[in-house]
Amino acid sequence: MKIAVVGSGGREHAIIWKLLENKKIDKIFALPGNGGISQLAECIDIGADKIDEICDFAEKEAVDMVVVGPEVPLAMGLVDMLNERGIKAFGPDKNCAQLEASKAFTKEFLERHNIPTARYKEYTEVEGLLSDIGIYGFPMVIKADGLASGKGVVIAENAEDAEKAIRDMMELKVFGDAGSKIVVEEYLSGIEASCLCFVDENSIVPMASAQDYKRVFDGDKGLNTGGMGTYSPSLMFTDEIEKEVRENILEPTLAGFKKDGMKFKGVLFVGLMLTKDGVKVIEFNNRFGDPETQSVLSRLDTDLYSILDAVTENRLSEIDIKWKEERAVCVVMASEGYPEEHPTGIEITGLEDVEGAVVFHAGTKLSDGKLVTSGGRVLCVTSMGKTHDEARALAYKNVEKIQFKGAHYRKDIGLIIEK
Ligand code: AMP
Ligand code: GLY
Numbered sequence: 001m002k003i004a005v006v007g008s009g010g011r012e013h014a015i016i017w018k019l020l021e022n023k024k025i026d027k028i029f030a031l032p033g034n035g036g037i038s039q040l041a042e043c044i045d046i047g048a049d050k051i052d053e054i055c056d057f058a059e060k061e062a063v064d065m066v067v068v069g070p071e072v073p074l075a076m077g078l079v080d081m082l083n084e085r086g087i088k089a090f091g092p093d094k095n096c097a098q099l100e101a102s103k104a105f106t107k108e109f110l111e112r113h114n115i116p117t118a119r120y121k122e123y124t125e126v127e128g129l130l131s132d133i134g135i136y137g138f139p140m141v142i143k144a145d146g147l148a149s150g151k152g153v154v155i156a157e158n159a160e161d162a163e164k165a166i167r168d169m170m171e172l173k174v175f176g177d178a179g180s181k182i183v184v185e186e187y188l189s190g191i192e193a194s195c196l197c198f199v200d201e202n203s204i205v206p207m208a209s210a211q212d213y214k215r216v217f218d219g220d221k222g223l224n225t226g227g228m229g230t231y232s233p234s235l236m237f238t239d240e241i242e243k244e245v246r247e248n249i250l251e252p253t254l255a256g257f258k259k260d261g262m263k264f265k266g267v268l269f270v271g272l273m274l275t276k277d278g279v280k281v282i283e284f285n286n287r288f289g290d291p292e293t294q295s296v297l298s299r300l301d302t303d304l305y306s307i308l309d310a311v312t313e314n315r316l317s318e319i320d321i322k323w324k325e326e327r328a329v330c331v332v333m334a335s336e337g338y339p340e341e342h343p344t345g346i347e348i349t350g351l352e353d354v355e356g357a358v359v360f361h362a363g364t365k366l367s368d369g370k371l372v373t374s375g376g377r378v379l380c381v382t383s384m385g386k387t388h389d390e391a392r393a394l395a396y397k398n399v400e401k402i403q404f405k406g407a408h409y410r411k412d413i414g415l416i417i418e419k
Helices: 010-019 051-061 071-075 078-084 094-101 103-112 126-130 160-169 239-259 291-296 305-312 388-399
Strands: 002-007 027-030 065-068 120-123 142-145 154-155 182-185 190-200 204-206 214-219 221-224 229-232 266-275 276-286 328-336 357-361 364-367 370-371 377-387
Touching: 002 010, 002 051, 010 027, 010 239, 010 305, 010 357, 010 377, 027 094, 051 078, 051 120, 051 291, 065 120, 065 305, 071 094, 094 103, 094 266, 094 276, 103 120, 103 182, 103 266, 103 276, 142 160, 154 160, 204 239, 221 328, 229 291, 229 388, 239 266, 239 276, 239 328, 266 377, 291 377, 305 370, 328 388, 377 388
Parallel strands: 002 027, 002 065
Antiparallel strands: 120 182, 142 154, 142 182, 190 204, 190 266, 214 221, 229 328, 266 276, 328 377, 357 377, 364 370
């Protein structure tokens, strides 16, 4: 079989690595892939947002399935277009992809179906929003409605910071059109957890839980990033919480999809806050999380292709998905300055000394035979262990063997941080 995987990050590297366990897959194309992915798949120079070119390529190569990694092509309707051409594709259609592409769309969905979430209000005018600063007290949660690479949320500690964030989003358009509409939410305190689920029209099946660390610095300080590290399973995600999530969030979500005529097929990523008043939804994404996938798929015992194929054919309930007992920890190494301006093209060394970790590449490329940085998040060093502490120690031991100038990473991935 031939598969095409759309995307170029650590998530796509992990998906490809896992798909290759299926012996029936003899060829994977990565569109566009990266330096690490090129060791497993043929990288084709077509960007993830070039949806017409992706369709043409998939048709020409007669691939058996296209797996879409990132949110942007999903929001552009790539899966609909592939399906129209008779090509099997994993990921939700354009209508369902609004669950990530518009925060207001998701809040309306959650409210309509009585799914627990923070109180919120939406705004399209600066003046109305400025006069509502502090409406739910401080910190004030201010979100650009549209896609902003995980960076469109500001948690403002005071009125001055709130005003700056609002003006940046609505007047200076720092997130482009994504900031034309703003959602303001009540601040939720608690511990975050990510629950990724496989979903088809009949079932919603949670994967092993994971914990992400979104802020750039230790102790959850600094700017939000795409994610600086993860571990799985989450230490906070007890059986009791899992039951609450299933009953109060996942089942009503599936019922809501049916009621609203949304034929969601793919991965629903439910961002959760475990609060004193119960578990609440922070956000929905409609794809595998990055870097959650690196930890979660490391623990998947079942053939990934069979699950993806079943989802596309509404046969998910027939698959018995199994997880390894071992724990996983993934530490992201990032470029100097990330998530703000950062250099690229910096040589990476030490990878040959890695032992007991899989290094998924997020932002690397080969240049004159050398591996160099090509993005903000560069490498995702992922280790497994019999215990959580063992996995954590092994991941950090390997991180220390890898060098590139200005590299930074969090030292507290795998520790519990309460807000
Ligand atoms: P989002 O892109 O909506 O997931 O938000 C990014 C991050 O901002 C989340 O992972 C949380 O850490 C934080 N966040 C978002 N909404 C809230 C909220 N209502 N209360 C507290 N923190 C939040
Ligand atoms: N790690 C968070 C995300 O993938 O959105």
